[in-house]
Amino acid sequence: MMKIVKTIEEVRAQVKEWKSQGLTVGLVPTMGYLHEGHASLIDTSCRDNDRTVVSDFVNPMQFGPGEDLESYPRDMEHDAALAQEHGCDLIFHPDPDEMYHDGFSTFVDMTVLTEELCGLSRPVHFRGVCTVVSKLFNIVKPDRAYFGKKDAQQLAVIRHMVDDLNMDIEIVGCPIVRESDGLAKSSRNTYLDENERKAALVLSKSIFNGMELVRNGEKDCAVITDSMKKLIASEPLAKIDYVKLVDMKTMQQIEKLDRPALCAIAVYIGKTRLIDNFFTEDV
Secondary structure: OOEEEOOHHHHHHHHHHHHHOOOOEEEEEEOOOOOHHHHHHHHHHHHHOOEEEEEEOOOHHHOOOOOOOOOOOOOHHHHHHHHHHOOOOEEEOOOHHHHOOOOOOOOOOOOOOOOOOHHHHOOOHHHHHHHHHHHHHHHHOOOEEEEEOOOHHHHHHHHHHHHHOOOOOEEEEEOOOEOOOOOEOOHHHHHOOHHHHHHOHHHHHHHHHHHHHHHOOOOEHHHHHHHHHHHHHOOOOEEEEEEEEEEOOOOOEOOEOOOOEEEEEEEEEOOEEEEEEEEHHHO
16 A cells, blocks of 8 residues: 655654565655656656655755746646546655755756756756755665656756765656647646636647758758758747757767767746657657
8 A cells, every 4th residue: 555654754654664675766856736747757657666655745945946846737626636546656745845944055066958948047946956866866765766757857967966975876857748639748838827828738749840940861960950940830829948869978069979969948828837858869
């Protein structure tokens, strides 16, 4: 029977018991409001490990001033039902005070990888991500941790952090899960009204457009991104944050597709900022 716990002590006690039995543990870090994308991560963890822990925590540290911390969707009852249905053994659902005690002042930060893409418009975001993920890794001590490729820069940052800090954890990236019409699954999709929801399809359309150009042999990054930008600009409700092709390891912008690359986009549909991407090696 799946457990829901709110304290670090309870998580550690349960994981210690599992490890004493020689069981492997997978971790799926989430900010809750689970959807089919999260479900696919849980499914993969359950396939790979004897036990699976899902963290369900809206991390205040990765939200900047004026961002959607207070309005970010939350539904623990829904999350618990979905997690249990997909085989989760333990949900860690802490309050912010449990994760960040009074006087908390230690952070995990990174340069280079965090300075492009989302790091430009969300300057505090990745410090918050690295800090909370490091804490979760120390609390749960999983054998493997699972992250979606939709947050491609986050996945690259976490892999780099694990390598730099010699963390003994396997990081598993899982494919983007899309709606039947192509829109990438996201908790923030719930912010969209009916017209915005239709307009949001311009993200996946531009991604598929970029993939087609790469598939047909286009190597000039500007040609690819200009075509994608033109398509996005044709949607009146869309405002581009960025459309870039970057080196997969460094997240730095490139001019030619002469190495493994990530094509990443961030677009505002109304007030809602959505992201999507593709890896050239997957095309």
